[in-house]
Amino acid sequence: MAKNLKMKSARAALDLSQDELAKRCKVTRQTISAVESGDYNPTINLCIDICRALGKTLDELFWEDDKK
Amino acid sequence: MAKNLKMKSARAALDLSQDELAKRCKVTRQTISAVESGDYNPTINLCIDICRALGKTLDELFWEDDKK
DNA sequence: ATTTTTTGTAAAATATACTTGACATTTAGA
Protein backbone atom coordinates (compact mmCIF):
# COMPACT_ATOMS: atom_id res chain seq x y z
CA MET A 1 0.00 0.00 0.00
CA ALA A 2 1.06 3.56 -0.62
CA LYS A 3 2.05 5.94 2.13
CA ASN A 4 -0.55 8.47 3.13
CA LEU A 5 1.34 11.63 2.28
CA LYS A 6 -1.77 13.77 2.34
CA MET A 7 -2.24 12.90 5.98
CA LYS A 8 1.43 13.38 6.74
CA SER A 9 1.51 16.83 5.20
CA ALA A 10 -1.76 17.88 6.82
CA ARG A 11 -0.26 16.93 10.16
CA ALA A 12 2.96 18.78 9.35
CA ALA A 13 0.95 21.86 8.40
CA LEU A 14 -0.42 21.96 11.93
CA ASP A 15 3.00 21.19 13.43
CA LEU A 16 1.64 18.15 15.24
CA SER A 17 3.74 15.16 16.22
CA GLN A 18 2.40 11.66 15.64
CA ASP A 19 2.15 11.32 19.39
CA GLU A 20 0.13 14.51 19.76
CA LEU A 21 -2.23 13.51 16.94
CA ALA A 22 -2.56 10.07 18.48
CA LYS A 23 -3.67 11.58 21.78
CA ARG A 24 -6.29 13.73 20.08
CA CYS A 25 -7.61 10.67 18.26
CA LYS A 26 -7.38 8.51 21.38
CA VAL A 27 -5.20 5.88 19.75
CA THR A 28 -1.52 5.05 20.11
CA ARG A 29 1.37 6.64 18.30
CA GLN A 30 2.08 3.29 16.63
CA THR A 31 -1.38 3.26 15.12
CA ILE A 32 -0.96 6.75 13.67
CA SER A 33 2.45 5.76 12.36
CA ALA A 34 0.99 2.67 10.70
CA VAL A 35 -1.83 4.63 9.08
CA GLU A 36 0.63 7.14 7.67
CA SER A 37 2.95 4.47 6.36
CA GLY A 38 -0.02 2.94 4.61
CA ASP A 39 0.40 -0.71 5.49
CA TYR A 40 -2.88 -0.62 7.31
CA ASN A 41 -6.64 -0.71 6.95
CA PRO A 42 -7.94 1.55 9.72
CA THR A 43 -11.57 1.76 10.73
CA ILE A 44 -13.73 4.57 9.39
CA ASN A 45 -14.21 6.02 12.86
CA LEU A 46 -10.48 6.39 13.31
CA CYS A 47 -10.22 8.00 9.87
CA ILE A 48 -12.98 10.43 10.84
CA ASP A 49 -11.22 11.25 14.11
CA ILE A 50 -7.99 11.90 12.23
CA CYS A 51 -9.79 14.12 9.72
CA ARG A 52 -11.43 16.16 12.46
CA ALA A 53 -8.12 16.56 14.29
CA LEU A 54 -6.46 17.74 11.10
CA GLY A 55 -9.29 19.91 9.81
CA LYS A 56 -9.79 17.84 6.68
CA THR A 57 -12.50 15.60 5.23
CA LEU A 58 -12.43 11.92 4.31
CA ASP A 59 -12.14 12.70 0.62
CA GLU A 60 -9.21 15.00 1.26
CA LEU A 61 -7.19 12.47 3.24
CA PHE A 62 -8.40 9.00 2.30
CA TRP A 63 -9.92 9.11 -1.17
CA GLU A 64 -8.04 8.41 -4.40
CA ASP A 65 -10.09 9.39 -7.40
CA ASP A 66 -7.71 7.89 -9.91
CA LYS A 67 -9.62 4.96 -11.27
CA LYS A 68 -9.29 1.21 -10.95
CA MET B 1 -25.04 5.05 15.95
CA ALA B 2 -27.33 6.36 13.25
CA LYS B 3 -28.43 4.36 10.26
CA ASN B 4 -26.60 5.10 7.05
CA LEU B 5 -29.51 6.28 4.94
CA LYS B 6 -27.26 7.92 2.38
CA MET B 7 -25.79 4.53 1.59
CA LYS B 8 -29.17 2.86 1.61
CA SER B 9 -30.64 5.33 -0.84
CA ALA B 10 -27.57 5.26 -3.09
CA ARG B 11 -27.97 1.50 -3.27
CA ALA B 12 -31.70 1.82 -3.96
CA ALA B 13 -30.99 4.31 -6.74
CA LEU B 14 -29.00 1.62 -8.53
CA ASP B 15 -31.60 -1.06 -7.76
CA LEU B 16 -29.04 -3.23 -6.02
CA SER B 17 -29.86 -5.74 -3.30
CA GLN B 18 -27.68 -5.96 -0.21
CA ASP B 19 -26.54 -9.33 -1.46
CA GLU B 20 -25.55 -7.98 -4.88
CA LEU B 21 -23.66 -5.06 -3.33
CA ALA B 22 -21.97 -7.46 -0.92
CA LYS B 23 -20.71 -9.58 -3.81
CA ARG B 24 -19.30 -6.54 -5.58
CA CYS B 25 -17.52 -5.52 -2.39
CA LYS B 26 -16.41 -9.09 -1.66
CA VAL B 27 -17.98 -9.17 1.78
CA THR B 28 -21.07 -10.90 3.12
CA ARG B 29 -24.61 -9.63 3.01
CA GLN B 30 -24.61 -9.43 6.80
CA THR B 31 -21.69 -7.04 6.74
CA ILE B 32 -23.46 -4.74 4.28
CA SER B 33 -26.59 -4.94 6.39
CA ALA B 34 -24.62 -4.01 9.51
CA VAL B 35 -22.95 -1.06 7.82
CA GLU B 36 -26.32 0.26 6.66
CA SER B 37 -27.91 -0.18 10.04
CA GLY B 38 -25.06 1.84 11.50
CA ASP B 39 -24.16 -0.21 14.54
CA TYR B 40 -20.78 -0.84 13.05
CA ASN B 41 -17.32 0.57 12.49
CA PRO B 42 -16.24 -0.78 9.12
CA THR B 43 -12.71 -0.50 7.77
CA ILE B 44 -11.86 2.28 5.35
CA ASN B 45 -11.12 -0.19 2.57
CA LEU B 46 -14.62 -1.61 2.82
CA CYS B 47 -16.06 1.91 2.81
CA ILE B 48 -14.04 2.71 -0.30
CA ASP B 49 -15.24 -0.49 -2.00
CA ILE B 50 -18.83 0.40 -1.17
CA CYS B 51 -18.36 3.93 -2.50
CA ARG B 52 -16.90 2.68 -5.76
CA ALA B 53 -19.70 0.14 -6.19
CA LEU B 54 -22.29 2.85 -5.62
CA GLY B 55 -20.59 5.61 -7.60
CA LYS B 56 -20.16 7.86 -4.60
CA THR B 57 -17.26 9.26 -2.58
CA LEU B 58 -16.39 8.84 1.09
CA ASP B 59 -17.65 12.30 1.93
CA GLU B 60 -20.96 11.58 0.23
CA LEU B 61 -21.64 8.37 2.10
CA PHE B 62 -19.65 8.45 5.34
CA TRP B 63 -18.99 12.06 6.33
CA GLU B 64 -21.15 14.13 8.65
CA ASP B 65 -20.04 17.72 8.58
CA ASP B 66 -22.50 18.98 11.15
CA LYS B 67 -21.09 17.06 14.07
CA LYS B 68 -19.00 18.32 16.89
C1' DA C 1 -52.83 -16.82 -1.77
C1' DT C 2 -48.49 -18.70 -2.59
C1' DT C 3 -43.87 -18.62 -3.84
C1' DT C 4 -39.45 -16.23 -4.19
C1' DT C 5 -36.46 -12.60 -3.07
C1' DT C 6 -34.85 -9.45 0.22
C1' DT C 7 -33.83 -8.07 4.70
C1' DG C 8 -33.05 -8.29 10.07
C1' DT C 9 -30.74 -10.58 13.34
C1' DA C 10 -28.00 -13.85 16.26
C1' DA C 11 -24.34 -17.19 18.01
C1' DA C 12 -19.88 -19.08 17.33
C1' DA C 13 -15.57 -19.02 14.78
C1' DT C 14 -11.84 -16.54 12.32
C1' DA C 15 -9.19 -12.52 10.69
C1' DT C 16 -7.30 -8.45 11.71
C1' DA C 17 -7.28 -3.59 13.89
C1' DC C 18 -5.28 -1.69 17.79
C1' DT C 19 -2.58 -1.79 22.30
C1' DT C 20 1.37 -2.41 25.25
C1' DG C 21 6.11 -2.34 25.93
C1' DA C 22 10.43 -2.00 24.14
C1' DC C 23 14.51 -0.83 21.38
C1' DA C 24 16.97 1.44 17.37
C1' DT C 25 17.46 5.24 14.26
C1' DT C 26 16.71 9.79 12.71
C1' DT C 27 15.89 14.69 13.29
C1' DA C 28 15.94 19.17 15.65
C1' DG C 29 17.88 22.26 19.17
C1' DA C 30 21.09 23.86 22.53
Added chain:
DNA sequence: TCTAAATGTCAAGTATATTTTACAAAAAAT
Protein backbone atom coordinates in the same frame (compact mmCIF):
# COMPACT_ATOMS: atom_id res chain seq x y z
C1' DT D 1 29.09 17.59 19.20
C1' DC D 2 25.44 16.37 22.77
C1' DT D 3 20.91 15.58 24.07
C1' DA D 4 16.05 15.08 23.76
C1' DA D 5 12.17 14.67 20.88
C1' DA D 6 10.28 12.33 17.01
C1' DT D 7 9.81 8.37 14.18
C1' DG D 8 10.14 3.23 12.45
C1' DT D 9 9.34 -1.19 13.73
C1' DC D 10 8.63 -5.59 16.13
C1' DA D 11 6.52 -9.28 19.12
C1' DA D 12 2.80 -10.62 21.93
C1' DG D 13 -1.62 -9.63 23.74
C1' DT D 14 -6.61 -7.77 23.50
C1' DA D 15 -10.64 -5.87 21.15
C1' DT D 16 -13.46 -6.01 17.45
C1' DA D 17 -14.50 -6.40 12.26
C1' DT D 18 -16.05 -9.97 9.30
C1' DT D 19 -17.49 -14.82 8.21
C1' DT D 20 -20.30 -18.85 8.50
C1' DT D 21 -24.52 -20.99 9.35
C1' DA D 22 -29.05 -20.45 10.28
C1' DC D 23 -33.87 -18.95 11.03
C1' DA D 24 -37.76 -15.78 10.65
C1' DA D 25 -40.24 -11.95 8.86
C1' DA D 26 -41.20 -8.29 5.26
C1' DA D 27 -41.56 -7.17 0.55
C1' DA D 28 -42.08 -8.29 -4.26
C1' DA D 29 -43.58 -11.20 -7.80
C1' DT D 30 -46.41 -14.84 -9.89
